[in-house]
Amino acid sequence: MTTLRYLVARNCKLFFKDKGVLLPSLLAPLILLFLFLAFLGNVYRSSIRSVVEEGGFALSGGLVESIASGWLVSSLLAVCAVSIAFTANLIMVQDKVTGAVNDLRVTPVKRQTLSVSYFISTFLVTACVCFIALGAGFVYMAIAGWHLSAGDVFLTVADVLLLTLFGTGFSAIVCRFVKSQGGIAAVQATVSSAYGFLCGAYMPLANMAAWLRDLVMCLPGTYGTGLLHEHLMGGAIEAVTGEGVPPQFVTALKEGFDCSLDFFGHGVPEWACYLVLGAAVAVLLCVFVLLCMAEKKGRSAK
Amino acid sequence: MNAIEIEHLKKYYGEVKAVDDVSFTVEEGQFFAFLGVNGAGKSTTISVLCGRTPRDGGRVKIGGFDIDGHLDEAKKSLGVVFQECVLDRALSVRDNLKYRAALYGIAGAKFTEKLQTLCDLFDLEGFLKRPVGKLSGGQRRRVDIARALVHDPKILILDEPTTGLDPQTRRQVWDVVHALRKERGLTVFLTTHYMEEAADADRVVILDGGKVLAEGTPLELKNAYTGDFITLYGADESELQKAGLDYEKVGNGVRIFVKNTAEATALILKYPALFTDYEVTKGGMDDVFLAVTGKRGERL
Known part of the structure; x- marks a missing residue:
C-alpha cells in the first residue's frame, strides 16, 4: 500500500507541477463556460422562454437566467x-514517452500496481479539477439565481464523482494503447470536440435528429449528463410554477432540456440513470482489470 | 560469489538474434565493462537482466537469485542508471529520491536518514529542493546515480553513464563510482563507448552481433588483440631502412609496431645504437575494441 500511495502522490504531483498541463486543465472549464455564455447563452435563454411563451405565459428574466445557468454548468x-x-x-503517456515507465519497471513494483496508481491519480486529479469547476459554477449560479436544495447539491457532487469515475475508466482504457505525445494530443482533441455532442451536453437531445437522439441514448455518458441537468436545473424549472405557469410547461421544459430522458418512448427515472452509469463504470473497470491481467499473462507467456 | 551469472542467454526479435547464446559471470565487487558497438546486444542484455524484457532462452541469476521465480529479490539487488536521464524533471531532487525510495519500502524516518547519507555522498544539499529540470547535466547525473543507490543495491548497472557529459563532469561521476566501489564493495556493471573508461575495469566482455567475441582483463585483451608500439625519437631513418624495420612517422619521431613486449626487447637488444631515446607502449582498449569488432579476421 505504501508503494501505491507514493506512486499516486508522484503522479498527482507531476500533474500539478507541470504548468503546461495544469493551467489548460484549470482554464478549460472556465473557457468553456465563457464560450457557452458568449455564444450559446442567448440561444438557451430564448429556447427556455419559447417553451412557456407557446402557452401565452412569460417568465421573469431572473428565472430564465437561473435555468440557463443550471444548463450551462451541468x-x-x-x-x-x-x-x-x-x-x-497524460502522465501515464509521458512516462511511456520519456522511458520513465521502463525505469519504474526495474524496481520491484508490480505492473498492476503501476497501472492502478495511474488510475487512482487520474481519478483524483480529474475530481479535483471538476470540483474547482463545480465551485466556480456554483458561484455563477448563485449570481444568476440560486434554486438548488441541499439534496440537489449532494446529488450533484455524487454525479460529478460518478462521471469522473466513468471518465477515468474510459480514458484509462483508451490511453493504455497510446504511446506518443502526438497520439494523446489527437485523442484529447477528439474527445474534447466529440464527447460534448455525444453525451448531450452541447445541445439538448430534443434538438437532435431522431437517429442521432437514438444513438446518443444508447451511450452511457448521456445518462450522467441527464443526472447533472436534473440536479442543477430541476429546482429552477420547478420554480416556474411560482410564476403562474401550469405544470405541463414544467414537464415540457424538463423534457426539452433533458432533465427527463426518454429511451425509445419510455421515460427513464433517476434511479435508472444511476444504474446505467454505474453499470458503465463497472464494465469499464472490468475491462481495465482484464487488460492489466492480459498484459501480465502476455509477458509471463513470453 | 558471483554477483551476476548469465548462461546461454538468448533473445530474438523475429529473425534478428539480438542476444545469441551469451554467457558470462561478474564477481562480487568487480568493475565489469560490457562493450560493443550500437546494436551489439548490450542494452537488450541489460533489459533482460533487469527483468524488463522476457528472454527466449538461458538462465540469469542476480545477487544469487534466479530471475525466474525470484525476480523481486533480484531487482532489489540492482540499481540502474540509464543513458537517458529518466528523472521526473518537474519534481525536486528530494521528491525524485523520496518516490523512488518508497518503491523499495523506504519511507518516513528511514528515508530521512537515507537522504542525509546520499546528500553527503553526492553533495546534493545545495540543490535538493530544486526541480531536476533546472539542474546542470553533471548535477542530474549525480542525482541519477544517487537514486539508483537509494535502496543500497549490491550491483550498480551504468548504461553509458557519461555519454554527452563534459570531461570534468565525467571525472566527477567516476570519482563517486570508484569511491563507492572502494567503500562499499559495490559491483559495477558498465557499458560505455569511452574505451579509456573500460581500461580500469577488472574484467571486460566485448559483444558483437549478439555474441561474446572476447573477454578477459584489459591486460589479457591487450596482449591477445593488440601489439606494442616502440616510439623512437631522433632516429636516423636511413639506419632504420638498412635494418629492414617497418615504421611510420609520428610527430617528432617514428613508430614501430611489434607483436609483444618480448619482440620489442629483442629488437632493442639487436640494434642498441638505434634505440637511444624511445618508449614502449601497449595498444589501448580502443585498439582492442577495433581489433575485436572491426579487424578481428586479421588478428584473432
Whole structure:
C-alpha cells in the first residue's frame, strides 16, 4: 500500500507541477463556460422562454437566467469529467514517452500496481479539477439565481464523482494503447470536440435528429449528463410554477432540456440513470482489470 | 560469489538474434565493462537482466537469485542508471529520491536518514529542493546515480553513464563510482563507448552481433588483440631502412609496431645504437575494441 500511495502522490504531483498541463486543465472549464455564455447563452435563454411563451405565459428574466445557468454548468461538468480525465492520463503517456515507465519497471513494483496508481491519480486529479469547476459554477449560479436544495447539491457532487469515475475508466482504457505525445494530443482533441455532442451536453437531445437522439441514448455518458441537468436545473424549472405557469410547461421544459430522458418512448427515472452509469463504470473497470491481467499473462507467456 | 551469472542467454526479435547464446559471470565487487558497438546486444542484455524484457532462452541469476521465480529479490539487488536521464524533471531532487525510495519500502524516518547519507555522498544539499529540470547535466547525473543507490543495491548497472557529459563532469561521476566501489564493495556493471573508461575495469566482455567475441582483463585483451608500439625519437631513418624495420612517422619521431613486449626487447637488444631515446607502449582498449569488432579476421 505504501508503494501505491507514493506512486499516486508522484503522479498527482507531476500533474500539478507541470504548468503546461495544469493551467489548460484549470482554464478549460472556465473557457468553456465563457464560450457557452458568449455564444450559446442567448440561444438557451430564448429556447427556455419559447417553451412557456407557446402557452401565452412569460417568465421573469431572473428565472430564465437561473435555468440557463443550471444548463450551462451541468453541461460543462459533464464534458469536463471525461475530457479532464484524458488530460490527467497524460502522465501515464509521458512516462511511456520519456522511458520513465521502463525505469519504474526495474524496481520491484508490480505492473498492476503501476497501472492502478495511474488510475487512482487520474481519478483524483480529474475530481479535483471538476470540483474547482463545480465551485466556480456554483458561484455563477448563485449570481444568476440560486434554486438548488441541499439534496440537489449532494446529488450533484455524487454525479460529478460518478462521471469522473466513468471518465477515468474510459480514458484509462483508451490511453493504455497510446504511446506518443502526438497520439494523446489527437485523442484529447477528439474527445474534447466529440464527447460534448455525444453525451448531450452541447445541445439538448430534443434538438437532435431522431437517429442521432437514438444513438446518443444508447451511450452511457448521456445518462450522467441527464443526472447533472436534473440536479442543477430541476429546482429552477420547478420554480416556474411560482410564476403562474401550469405544470405541463414544467414537464415540457424538463423534457426539452433533458432533465427527463426518454429511451425509445419510455421515460427513464433517476434511479435508472444511476444504474446505467454505474453499470458503465463497472464494465469499464472490468475491462481495465482484464487488460492489466492480459498484459501480465502476455509477458509471463513470453 | 558471483554477483551476476548469465548462461546461454538468448533473445530474438523475429529473425534478428539480438542476444545469441551469451554467457558470462561478474564477481562480487568487480568493475565489469560490457562493450560493443550500437546494436551489439548490450542494452537488450541489460533489459533482460533487469527483468524488463522476457528472454527466449538461458538462465540469469542476480545477487544469487534466479530471475525466474525470484525476480523481486533480484531487482532489489540492482540499481540502474540509464543513458537517458529518466528523472521526473518537474519534481525536486528530494521528491525524485523520496518516490523512488518508497518503491523499495523506504519511507518516513528511514528515508530521512537515507537522504542525509546520499546528500553527503553526492553533495546534493545545495540543490535538493530544486526541480531536476533546472539542474546542470553533471548535477542530474549525480542525482541519477544517487537514486539508483537509494535502496543500497549490491550491483550498480551504468548504461553509458557519461555519454554527452563534459570531461570534468565525467571525472566527477567516476570519482563517486570508484569511491563507492572502494567503500562499499559495490559491483559495477558498465557499458560505455569511452574505451579509456573500460581500461580500469577488472574484467571486460566485448559483444558483437549478439555474441561474446572476447573477454578477459584489459591486460589479457591487450596482449591477445593488440601489439606494442616502440616510439623512437631522433632516429636516423636511413639506419632504420638498412635494418629492414617497418615504421611510420609520428610527430617528432617514428613508430614501430611489434607483436609483444618480448619482440620489442629483442629488437632493442639487436640494434642498441638505434634505440637511444624511445618508449614502449601497449595498444589501448580502443585498439582492442577495433581489433575485436572491426579487424578481428586479421588478428584473432
